[in-house]
Amino acid sequence: MVKIVITNRKGGTGKTTVAVNLSAELSVRGKKVLLLDLDTQGHSTIGVGFEHRRNILTAHSLFLSESYDIEKAIYNTKWDNLYISPADPLFEHQRSGERKDILKNALMNSKLSFDFIIIDTAPSLDNLLINALVASDFVLIPFQPHFLSIEGIRALARVFFRI
Numbered sequence: 001m002v003k004i005v006i007t008n009r010k011g012g013t014g015k016t017t018v019a020v021n022l023s024a025e026l027s028v029r030g031k032k033v034l035l036l037d038l039d040t041q042g043h044s045t046i047g048v049g050f051e052h053r054r055n056i057l058t059a060h061s062l063f064l065s066e067s068y069d070i071e072k073a074i075y076n077t078k079w080d081n082l083y084i085s086p087a088d089p090l091f092e093h094q095r096s097g098e099r100k101d102i103l104k105n106a107l108m109n110s111k112l113s114f115d116f117i118i119i120d121t122a123p124s125l126d127n128l129l130i131n132a133l134v135a136s137d138f139v140l141i142p143f144q145p146h147f148l149s150i151e152g153i154r155a156l157a158r159v160f161f162r163i
Helices: 015-028 042-049 060-063 100-106 127-135 147-162
Strands: 003-005 033-037 082-085 116-120 138-140
Touching: 003 015, 003 127, 015 033, 015 082, 015 116, 033 042, 060 100, 060 116, 060 127, 100 127, 127 147
Parallel strands: 003 116, 003 138, 033 082, 033 116
Antiparallel strands: none
């Protein structure tokens, strides 16, 4: 299971576009893919056609309860081989705790059988981003050839040293 986090500390660089399209392309090629939407805007969730409903488990539920089972927050999409763990647009970041290994432990302790897990993140520096980075095998950083996008990468590089 290859885990790839898509991130940049700058907004508007195409993180969600890359996450959705990479997930779709891998699934079309016959790979079983989980798209984990950690951005509370939920655009990856929308991008795969999943309609958010109240009172369902989401990717963010993991950060609210120690007894959370990530497998219960995975849903089918309209496409074969592509699954979503949707974002919770009402999730409050300050309630996400301090632990940096929540997502990593949840993935390691699950019975998930995906070829790829693609993790879409928000541009903010918070515990969700730290957890995504700790849990991932690779980091993909989309950027536009623009000064502010490069600054976002520079800010992200400082986060790597914390991990």
